[in-house]
Each structure stands twice: as structure tokens, then as C-alpha cells.
Amino acid sequence: xxxxxxxxxxxxxxxxxxxxxxxxxxxxxxxxxxxxxRIALLYLISITTFFFLGGFFALLIRLELLTPxxxxxxxxxxxxxxxxxxxxxxxxxxxxxxxxxxxxxxIPMMIGARDLAFPRINLLSWYIFxxxxxxxxxxxxxxxxxxxxxxxxxxxxxxxxxxxxxAAVGVFITGFSSILTGLxxxxxxxxxxxPGMTWFRMPLFVWAHYATSLIMVLxxxxxxxxxxxxxxxxLFRIGIFDPALGGDPLLFQHLFWYYSHPAVYIMILxxxxxxxxxVTCFSRKRIFGYTFVAFSSLAIAVYGFLVWGHHMxxxxxxxxxxxxxxxxxxxxxxxxAIKVFNWTATMYxxxxxxxxxxxxxxGFIGLFTIGGLTGLFxxxxxxxxxxxxxxxxVAHFHYIMVxxxxxxxxxxxxxxxxxxxxxxxxxxxxxxxxLVIFVGFNLTFFPQFLVGYLGMPRRYHAYPDEFxxxxxxxxxxxxxxxxxxxxxxxxxxxxxxxxxxxxxxxxGAAGLEWxxxxxxxxxxxxxxxxxxxxxxxxxxQEAEVVGQ
Amino acid sequence: MSDSEHVLxxxxxxxxxxxxxxxxxxxxxLITEVLFFGGLFAGYAQYRIRYPGAYAAASHHLDITLGAIxxxxxxxxxxxxxxxxxxxxxxxxxxxAGLLMSTVALGLVFLGIKAVEYSHKFHEHxxxxxxxxxxxxxxxxxxxxxxxxxxxxxxxxxxxxxxxxTIIAWFAWRGRYSPEYFSPVEVTGLYxxxxxxxxxxxxxxxxxxxxx
Amino acid sequence: MSExxxxxxxxxxxxxxxxxxxxxxVLVAFLDLGPLNVVVAITIAVIKATLVILYFMHxxxxxxxxxxxxxxxxxxxxxxxxxxxxxxxxxGWLPVRGWA
Numbered sequence: 001x002x003x004x005x006x007x008x009x010x011x012x013x014x015x016x017x018x019x020x021x022x023x024x025x026x027x028x029x030x031x032x033x034x035x036x037x038r039i040a041l042l043y044l045i046s047i048t049t050f051f052f053l054g055g056f057f058a059l060l061i062r063l064e065l066l067t068p069x070x071x072x073x074x075x076x077x078x079x080x081x082x083x084x085x086x087x088x089x090x091x092x093x094x095x096x097x098x099x100x101x102x103x104x105x106x107i108p109m110m111i112g113a114r115d116l117a118f119p120r121i122n123l124l125s126w127y128i129f130x131x132x133x134x135x136x137x138x139x140x141x142x143x144x145x146x147x148x149x150x151x152x153x154x155x156x157x158x159x160x161x162x163x164x165x166x167a168a169v170g171v172f173i174t175g176f177s178s179i180l181t182g183l184x185x186x187x188x189x190x191x192x193x194x195p196g197m198t199w200f201r202m203p204l205f206v207w208a209h210y211a212t213s214l215i216m217v218l219x220x221x222x223x224x225x226x227x228x229x230x231x232x233x234x235l236f237r238i239g240i241f242d243p244a245l246g247g248d249p250l251l252f253q254h255l256f257w258y259y260s261h262p263a264v265y266i267m268i269l270x271x272x273x274x275x276x277x278x279v280t281c282f283s284r285k286r287i288f289g290y291t292f293v294a295f296s297s298l299a300i301a302v303y304g305f306l307v308w309g310h311h312m313x314x315x316x317x318x319x320x321x322x323x324x325x326x327x328x329x330x331x332x333x334x335x336x337a338i339k340v341f342n343w344t345a346t347m348y349x350x351x352x353x354x355x356x357x358x359x360x361x362x363g364f365i366g367l368f369t370i371g372g373l374t375g376l377f378x379x380x381x382x383x384x385x386x387x388x389x390x391x392x393x394v395a396h397f398h399y400i401m402v403x404x405x406x407x408x409x410x411x412x413x414x415x416x417x418x419x420x421x422x423x424x425x426x427x428x429x430x431x432x433x434x435l436v437i438f439v440g441f442n443l444t445f446f447p448q449f450l451v452g453y454l455g456m457p458r459r460y461h462a463y464p465d466e467f468x469x470x471x472x473x474x475x476x477x478x479x480x481x482x483x484x485x486x487x488x489x490x491x492x493x494x495x496x497x498x499x500x501x502x503x504x505x506x507x508g509a510a511g512l513e514w515x516x517x518x519x520x521x522x523x524x525x526x527x528x529x530x531x532x533x534x535x536x537x538x539x540x541q542e543a544e545v546v547g548q
Numbered sequence: 549m550s551d552s553e554h555v556l557x558x559x560x561x562x563x564x565x566x567x568x569x570x571x572x573x574x575x576x577x578l579i580t581e582v583l584f585f586g587g588l589f590a591g592y593a594q595y596r597i598r599y600p601g602a603y604a605a606a607s608h609h610l611d612i613t614l615g616a617i618x619x620x621x622x623x624x625x626x627x628x629x630x631x632x633x634x635x636x637x638x639x640x641x642x643x644x645a646g647l648l649m650s651t652v653a654l655g656l657v658f659l660g661i662k663a664v665e666y667s668h669k670f671h672e673h674x675x676x677x678x679x680x681x682x683x684x685x686x687x688x689x690x691x692x693x694x695x696x697x698x699x700x701x702x703x704x705x706x707x708x709x710x711x712x713x714t715i716i717a718w719f720a721w722r723g724r725y726s727p728e729y730f731s732p733v734e735v736t737g738l739y740x741x742x743x744x745x746x747x748x749x750x751x752x753x754x755x756x757x758x759x760x
Numbered sequence: 761m762s763e764x765x766x767x768x769x770x771x772x773x774x775x776x777x778x779x780x781x782x783x784x785x786v787l788v789a790f791l792d793l794g795p796l797n798v799v800v801a802i803t804i805a806v807i808k809a810t811l812v813i814l815y816f817m818h819x820x821x822x823x824x825x826x827x828x829x830x831x832x833x834x835x836x837x838x839x840x841x842x843x844x845x846x847x848x849x850x851x852g853w854l855p856v857r858g859w860a
Contacts, residue, residue: 620779
């Protein structure tokens with residue numbers, strides 16, 4: 001079959017056909033749009049900005065940690081750096097990323113709809129996101145917050161001297177953006193599927209976003225109330241978490257982690273959905289075990305709500321609660337493992353092509369697996385007690401969030417870029433960037449497993465001399481990683497003007513979105529499609545050729 | 549009167565789909581509200597279990613009569629709201645608008661009584677914070693923190709509800725709704741009933757602790 | 761939702777039931793039932809809420825999907841309460857040296 005699946009001879013549509021980008025010009029037509037595709041682009045620009053802002057804070061952290069002494073900044077300032085890094089990356093990049101950009105753009109197209117169920121609420125979601133971001137940026141500009149993104153009480157509610165209330169309000173507002181997006185997706189998937197698009201014919205990307213939306217809707221409100229209580233305590237000095245009045249700081253942690261653990265599944269499930277789309281296309285093969293992958297997404301969403309106490313093993317919760325959460329945390333790995341097995345089985349005897357999106361698939365599967373397995377270490381209370389609040393934890397979640405989620409995000413960008421923009425990017429450069437990112441990532445975070453296990457605490461700006469070699473490797477890796485992230489910015493923007501025109505389906509991929517022109521017209525489908533095929537209907541003939 | 553072609557949004561196939569989507573969307577939103585208030589109820593429960601005496605002592609300072617009247621007022625407003633939805637469903641323009649305004653009126657009565665209660669608490673120095681002063685266990689302040697957080701959050705939702713119902717009443721008066729298209733009325737009704745349900749739990753949990 | 765129009769009498773009936781249950785809640789509060797006071801109060805509140813949900817909010821006549829949404833909301837609230845209170849109630853079970 002083909003070595004590369006890009007079919008650049010598909011110049012069937014001349015550039016300049018009426019599509020969602022050129023259908024209406026001017027700032028007002030973009031800022032007041034209700035087209036889900038335009039809203040996706042509004043989000044793309046916003047979250048890319050926040051990604052680089054969060055990256056800037058990471059750069060400062062890694063610079064400080066080049067040397068054992070706390071010499072670049074005071075401890076207080078360092079606290080603000082890691083807090084802002086976490087807050088910006090989690091709330092303003094990772095949580096929205098794939099759902100707000102690719103979910104928004106693709107879900108209606110993947111199910112054969114003209115738009116989401118509530119287009120105006122979709123736009124409102126973006127404005128709420130921006131409003132929340134403005135509040136949080138105000139907190140940053142006014143000196144930052146130093147509580148950690150986790151806002152633990154009583155430090156956040158009583159003792160911190162930083163802009164806690166302002167940041168809390170910002171995060172609270174942004175939570176509503178998440179809630180409304182999730183609500184929109186849930187109703188859309190239930191009510192707007194085209195004729196013949198049954199639940200079990202939907203792309204797994206849609207299943208993944210459905211599961212993500214369940215978490216957004218069920219978990220975010222509890223974060224909201226926990227933040228409101230902290231803000232109330234701070235502004236009006238009412239002591240809800242104040243031990244002097246009999247209050248319990250652990251109440252905050254329970255409410256906070258009730259959301260924030262499922263939140264990590266908000267960050268990874270969409271990436272898993274992306275991987276399902278990419279692995280099938282670039283193996284030219286149906287997904288192995290469609291039903292298992294679909295239900296495992298739901299399982300992760302539901303089950304993820306039962307394990308939050310594993311963040312609190314050393315906080316003072318009851319030993320019996322810790323025991324229960326530990327046991328449940330081991331089990332939550334199972335649905336994720338099922339997915340990894342199924343993706344691997346999909347590749348088996350498939351016809352693999354090594355286009356850039358597929359490279360991100362390989363990166364994801366390897367790095368997510370490592371990150372996930374270290375999660376099992378941490379589920380064991382006895383081990384967690386030793387590595388809690390060390391760099392082992394930092395490495396664990398960065399393997400999943402960066403090695404997993406961000407690779408999934410970049411894979412999505414490289415796969416759907418031709419659809420979204422109508423242009424192809426230079427494949428040589430994209431492969432090079434992927435390699436740089438992969439090397440940079442591992443050099444940054446693998447040493448952190450080691451140095452964390454050896455005892456280096458997190459959130460400290462100084463450390464003992466013997467840890468320096470690991471930190472120097474990590475900072476070197478971070479520089480390479482940062483450079484790696486800049487390269488796609490350059491060639492992707494370049495491709496907008498100079499890239500080859502992509503046809504409707506440069507990858508030869510299955511899925512309704514690939515049956516439209518690139519870029520698609522505003523209404524997506526001139527006539528509502530009627531679906532008769534299963535998902536991932538890659539040619540049986542191709543499969544036979546490779547001996548399945 | 550109402551032109552069903554005019555109210556069908558472009559991305560829906562028919563009014564039935566639009567109606568079902570609106571209703572489902574409001575239910576999804578109400579679930580987020582269940583979890584939002586749920587967090588407050590969870591914190592309330594924790595401290596009640598820990599400090600039963602302090603909670604009881606604090607609860608005695610709440611006015612059962614006003615609380616009970618408010619409960620009856622809200623239940624009545626749910627009745628008028630449900631009848632208003634029925635009015636829209638059966639095409640009775642004036643009855644619908646009238647019932648919606650009755651709902652608003654009852655909501656305002658509730659808020660008025662709440663304001664009276666709050667001002668009493670203020671004068672008795674029972675608002676948590678620097679001016680709090682209570683002759684009893686120190687943990688009672690936690691009760692009052694939750695009292696104000698929960699009833700305050702509830703009152704905020706009531707205010708939003710009052711505004712929404714007023715707007716819907718105006719549109720109803722202008723003849724916007726009909727048996728073919730009344731989902732805004734129904735969806736507003738769902739919201740209103742939810743706020744009533746929160747109070748149904750708040751009243752016994754806050755006002756009726758250790759009253760024997 | 762229902763294309764189904766309920767007779768007014770159902771609404772009035774539910775209204776009356778809710779008022780009666782409110783009165784019962786208040787009266788029972790003045791009786792000393794020990795730990796049962798809380799149980800009775802919550803039970804009555806749940807019954808009242810159920811009546812509002814089934815009839816005023818039409819869930820009785822709604823699709824199964826609506827029903828699932830409602831059930832899910834309360835179930836997720838129960839998860840929060842169960843695990844939180846589970847922690848609170850079991851904190852004292854294992855004596856730890858140094859803790860009061």
C-alpha cells in the first residue's frame with residue numbers, strides 16, 4: 001500500500017471556495033460568531049497564548065533549579081512561579097485544550113450535525129473563559145498567588161499574603177466555561193446525531209468527549225463551591241476551614257480533590273479519543289475492540305470519581321479511608337490499560353505509515369504507559385508516603401499530562417490541520433519537531449523520577465548539592481522541549497500562506513468530517529448525511545493484502 | 549400568533565428536537581447545581597456530625613415561624629409555576645402571564661422575609677467574622693457560616709430566578725408561547741422548582757435542629 | 761417531556777401534600793426521637809423533593825434519559841457524601857500516638 005498516506009493530488013477543490021473561514025469578514029463576524037468551527041479557532045488562539053505563558057513560568061522554575069542554592073529568586077517568589085505555572089497550564093490550557101478546540105470543531109461534523117445543540121452557549125463559554133482568564137491574569141500581574149494550584153487551606157484562606165481571592169474568582173469563572181462546554185456536548189451527542197449514526201457507529205473520539213463531558217458537568221461544580229468557600233473565608237473572614245473555630249482544613253481538600261482527580265481524566269480522555277482516530281487511520285485498520293474502548297472511556301469517567309483520596313494519604317484523613325482509596329486507585333488503571341492493549345492490537349498486522357500524527361501516537365502510548373504505571377506505585381499508600389511531595393510525583397503527572405495529553409493534542413493538530421485550514425504543513429519539519437519534543441521531554445522528566453525517589457522535595461527553590469546533576473539534565477531537557485514546541489508554531493503558521501492545498505481527505509481517513517471540503521463550509525453538510533457504515537471502515541481489501 | 553418557522557433554530561431539524569434538546573440541557577445544568585449545593589451540604593454535614601451541640605445551640609437562634617412561612621411561600625410559588633407551564637402548554641396567554649407574575653410575587657415575598665431574617669442576625673451579632681459574638685460553643689460560628697453560605701447562595705439563585713421568570717412572563721404576555729412552542733417556560737419552570745427543592749432541604753437542616 | 765397535559769387537580773393535590781408534609785416536619789421536630797429526628801427530617805424532605813420532581817417537573821411523564829440524568833445527579837452527590845463522611849467517621853478508629 002502507500003508508504004505515506006498524503007494524497008496531494010487531491011486538488012479537487014480550488015482554494016477560495018466558500019468555507020467557514022471566508023464566510024464573512026471582520027472582527028465582529030468572528031467575535032459574534034455562533035459557528036462551532038470559528039469558536040474552536042477562537043479557543044485555539046487563546047489556549048496557545050496561555051500555553052506559552054505557562055511555559056514561561058516553567059522556564060523560570062527550571063532556571064532557578066539549575067543550581068542547588070535558591071539564588072535566582074526568593075522562596076516566596078518561587079512559590080508564585082510554580083503556582084502560576086500549574087494554574088495556567090491546568091485551567092487555561094490542558095482542561096480546555098482538546099475539547100474546546102477539537103471537540104468543538106469536530107463533534108458536530110463527526111455525527112453529521114450542522115452545529116452543536118446550543119451554539120450561542122458555545123460562544124458564551126469562550127467569553128466566560130476569557131473573563132476568568134482576565135481575573136487570573138490580574139492576579140498574576142498584581143504579584144501572583146503562592147498557594148500552589150491546589151489552594152490548600154488554611155494557608156490560602158488565612159495566612160497567604162498573595163492575590164488568592166482574585167485568582168480564586170478567576171478559576172471559579174473559568175469553571176463555568178468548562179461546565180457549559182460539557183453540557184453542550186452531552187446534549188449534542190444525545191440529540192443531534194444524523195440518521196443512521198447510532199451510538200455504536202460514532203467515532204471513539206466522540207465517546208471520549210462524551211465521557212469527558214460527564215466529568216466536566218459532575219465534577220466542576222464541587223470545585224466551584226470549594227473555591228467560593230475559600231474566597232468567602234478570605235474576604236469576609238468567616239472561618240469555615242479555620243481550626244481555631246473547629247474547622248477542618250481537610251474538608252477543603254476533600255471538596256477540591258473530588259473535582260481535581262476526575263479533572264485529570266478531563267485532561268487525558270480527549271487525548272485518548274484522538275489516539276483512537278489516529279491509530280486506525282495510520283494502521284489502515286478498524287479499531288480492535290470498539291465496544292471495549294467505548295465503554296472503557298465511560299468507566300474511566302465514572303470510576304475516576306471514586307479515588308480522590310489518594311491525593312490525601314499524608315494529609316490526615318483516616319487510615320481506613322486511605323485503605324479504601326488505595327484499593328480503588330489500583331482498579332482505575334484497568335480501563336486505561338484496556339485502551340492501550342486495544343490500540344496496540346489495532347496496529348498488529350495493520351499497514352503502518354509513519355506520518356507525523358502517527359509518531360505522536362507512538363509517543364503517547366509509550367509515555368502515557370510509563371506515567372500510568374508510576375501511578376500504580378503511588379496508589380500504594382506505603383510507597384506514596386515516601387514519595388509524596390517529591391519530584392517523583394511531578395514526573396508522574398508530567399509524563400501523563402505532557403507525554404500523554406500534550407502529545408495527543410499535537411497529534412490532533414497535525415492530523416486535522418489540513419481539514420481546519422485547507423493546508424498541508426512540511427512533513428520533514430513536523431517529523432523533526434516531534435523528535436525534538438520527544439527527546440526534550442524525556443530528558444526533562446525522566447531524571448525527575450530518579451531525583452524524586454532519592455528524596456528531592458517539590459515546590460522548593462533550593463535543594464542539596466547531590467541532586468544538581470539531575471536538575472541540570474532536567475533544565476537542559478526543558479530548553480530542548482521548549483524549542484521543540486516553537487518549531488510547529490513556525491511551520492504551521494507558514495503553511496497558512498505557503499502550504500500545499502490539502503484536498504478533502506489527504507490522509508484517506510474514515511469519518512464524516514473527511515467527506516467535506518477542506519476547509520469545510522459553514523453548514524458542514526449541504527445535505528444531512530445518512531450513515532450506513534460502521535466507524536473506521538478502512539478497506540477490508542487492504543487488510544486482506546497484509547494478511548489479516 | 550407564534551410562528552413556528554420563526555422560532556426553529558437553524559441547526560435543529562424540527563421543533564420536537566429543539567424542545568427535547570432544551571429540556572435535556574436544563575436538566576444537565578440542574579445536575580451541576582445539585583453538585584454545587586451538594587458541596588455545601590457535605591461540609592454542613594461534616595460539622596454537624598462533629599459538633600451536634602454547637603449546631604443545635606446555633607439553630608435555636610433561627611426563627612422557625614419565618615422559616616416555615618417561607619417554605620410554604622416557595623411551595624406555593626412552585627404551584628403557580630407548574631400551573632403557568634400548563635397554561636403555556638394549553639395556549640392560555642393571559643393565565644400564563646398572570647401565573648408567572650404570581651410566581652415572581654411569591655419569590656419576592658420569600659426574599660423579603662429572608663432580608664428581615666438577615667437583618668435580625670446582623671443586629672444579634674450572629675454574622676460570622678470579626679463582629680461575631682455568641683453565647684455558646686465556639687463551633688457555633690461554623691453553623692452560621694454555613695447558614696449564610698447556603699441560604700445566601702440559595703437567595704442568589706432565587707434572585708436570578710425572579711429575573712428570569714419576569715422576562716418569561718413578559719414574553720408570555722406578548723403572545724410568544726403556544727402549545728407548539730413553550731419550552732422556555734418549561735425550562736424556566738424546571739429551574740424554579742429546583743431552587744424550591746434546595747429550600748425543602750435547607751429548612752429542616754438549618755431550622756429544625758435539636759428543637760425538642 | 762410530555763405532550764401530556766396534566767389536570768390541574770394533580771398540581772393542587774401535590775401542593776396540599778407538600779404543605780402537609782411541611783407541617784409534619786415541623787411538628788416532629790418538637791418530639792424527642794433521639795437520632796431518629798434527623799432520619800425523619802431527611803426522609804420527609806426526600807419525599808417532598810420526589811413529589812416536586814415527579815409531578816411539578818414532570819419527570820414521571822418524561823423519557824428514561826431524563827430519569828437517568830436526575831438519578832445520576834443525586835447518585836454523584838451521594839458519592840461525595842459517602843466518602844467524605846466515611847473519612848470523618850472513621851478518623852478516630854485507629855489510635856495514633858500523639859493524636860488527641
